[in-house]
Amino acid sequence: MHIYDFITDKFQYQLKHQAHTSSRRFEETIVGYKKLFFDNLRACVSSATPIALDPTLIANKSVLDWLECARTNIVNDIVELEKLFDEVIDGYYLFIRGKHYMASLKYQDLLDRFEIAIDDDVDRLALFFRGFKLNPSRNTFDPKQYYHIPFNLRHLVGNQRFSFSGLPIIYIGASVADIYFEFDEFDLNEKNIALAAFAFNPISNITIHKGYETVSEKTKIFNITNEIYNLVNDAFLPLIQNGVNLPSCDDEMYKPNKKHIKTYFRKFIVSQLCTFPKQRNNSTFYEEYVIPQLFTEALSLHKYDGIIFPSTKFKNQSISSSTPYHNLFYMENLALFSNYNAIDNYDEMLMDNFEIEIIDLKNANTLNSLTTIKSISKIQSDLSLELYKKEKSRGKNRINGALMAIGKKIMCYDSLLINGHKYLETTAGKMELMYTVKYLDYLTSCIRYLNNA
Numbered sequence: 001m002h003i004y005d006f007i008t009d010k011f012q013y014q015l016k017h018q019a020h021t022s023s024r025r026f027e028e029t030i031v032g033y034k035k036l037f038f039d040n041l042r043a044c045v046s047s048a049t050p051i052a053l054d055p056t057l058i059a060n061k062s063v064l065d066w067l068e069c070a071r072t073n074i075v076n077d078i079v080e081l082e083k084l085f086d087e088v089i090d091g092y093y094l095f096i097r098g099k100h101y102m103a104s105l106k107y108q109d110l111l112d113r114f115e116i117a118i119d120d121d122v123d124r125l126a127l128f129f130r131g132f133k134l135n136p137s138r139n140t141f142d143p144k145q146y147y148h149i150p151f152n153l154r155h156l157v158g159n160q161r162f163s164f165s166g167l168p169i170i171y172i173g174a175s176v177a178d179i180y181f182e183f184d185e186f187d188l189n190e191k192n193i194a195l196a197a198f199a200f201n202p203i204s205n206i207t208i209h210k211g212y213e214t215v216s217e218k219t220k221i222f223n224i225t226n227e228i229y230n231l232v233n234d235a236f237l238p239l240i241q242n243g244v245n246l247p248s249c250d251d252e253m254y255k256p257n258k259k260h261i262k263t264y265f266r267k268f269i270v271s272q273l274c275t276f277p278k279q280r281n282n283s284t285f286y287e288e289y290v291i292p293q294l295f296t297e298a299l300s301l302h303k304y305d306g307i308i309f310p311s312t313k314f315k316n317q318s319i320s321s322s323t324p325y326h327n328l329f330y331m332e333n334l335a336l337f338s339n340y341n342a343i344d345n346y347d348e349m350l351m352d353n354f355e356i357e358i359i360d361l362k363n364a365n366t367l368n369s370l371t372t373i374k375s376i377s378k379i380q381s382d383l384s385l386e387l388y389k390k391e392k393s394r395g396k397n398r399i400n401g402a403l404m405a406i407g408k409k410i411m412c413y414d415s416l417l418i419n420g421h422k423y424l425e426t427t428a429g430k431m432e433l434m435y436t437v438k439y440l441d442y443l444t445s446c447i448r449y450l451n452n453a
Helices: 009-021 026-043 061-076 080-097 100-113 151-156 178-184 227-241 258-274 287-301 369-388 392-413 427-452
Strands: 127-133 169-173 191-201 221-223 304-310 319-321 330-339 355-357 416-418
Touching: 009 026, 009 169, 026 061, 026 080, 026 258, 026 287, 061 080, 061 151, 061 191, 061 227, 061 258, 080 100, 080 258, 080 287, 100 287, 127 178, 127 392, 127 427, 169 178, 178 427, 191 427, 227 258, 258 287, 258 304, 330 369, 355 427, 369 392, 369 427, 392 427
Parallel strands: 221 304
Antiparallel strands: 127 169, 127 191, 169 330, 191 355, 304 330, 319 416
């Protein structure tokens, strides 16, 4: 097996399923998964042909050399990787033995000792979505219907992957398809979900939970998405297509290098242990949620504001693309921690980080996807050019990051097929296009604000 095939979500889900079917309890499942994980990691060899890798990348020697360099550095770190795995498992055992507090402290400590307590760049955070199943008793055009569950209704907060019952957290998805799937609605042409767009305010002086004044700190988001996979498909492919060869991952003059790979892979282990699919529905306790919930507490102690993680709802879906550019951004969720407010029912400081847009989507099916994509690309290009002329600032960096995120997503969606349907021709896909146009209007107003400032 090639290391690239090993890190794919598809293969890791296969290992998790295999571990589950041969165990009686979840603690046995994660121990079995550890054995399968490292047996297969050690079996990865440089001579194998990466099956899941795009042919353009397979044909480039510098890419294969980089991946082999990555494999070598990962294997060289295997003793520490096994220790990390064991300590996460030990934390689970502490919890089920009634030592919840000790488990949380253990996870807080391992974030430091294994050097994975680093935050994702907030400039990447752009357009997200939140929704709910249509209900006659709820006003779909009221922004507060999309806020976190209010503090005076904490009894409605169920047991969620990164939050304990009674503690409100706001979950937002990176795509409309993600929102549908999180509600177990796998027909992307259904119209039974109310939808709002959550756009990070790129020019706000607010930093989540740090106050309404200009601050130097960035919003801290812990990233446990598949960073190596996204790096190869999001960054390397455009370089290779433009005739640029990759340097060795051992060359520390370039980033990412072997130091980053070590961190990425350690976080990859955390990600895999946090994303075991639920084996039961409608339970009061989900054992698969213990590890991510303990990490939530540990990250809160580290003053993180949230965590971005891969959705487990895509695991049984048929995903394909005829274009080589394919990242996993649209399969991601962002969980943001709320701070309790004794007076207000919402964490207003958290919500003020977003521009919440709600538009009438009843005519979404009449949208011409091709024309809209061309319009989005033109607006994005014009805004990027206008932004290029501005002086360097935090606002400029965040707007530029948002524009790049939109461009990458549209490139990815261009020929994306989900369960045999072209995504941008589905109702969900057209809804996302409508919100993307609205989002670009919002970024235009942000650039104008920078002009006046």
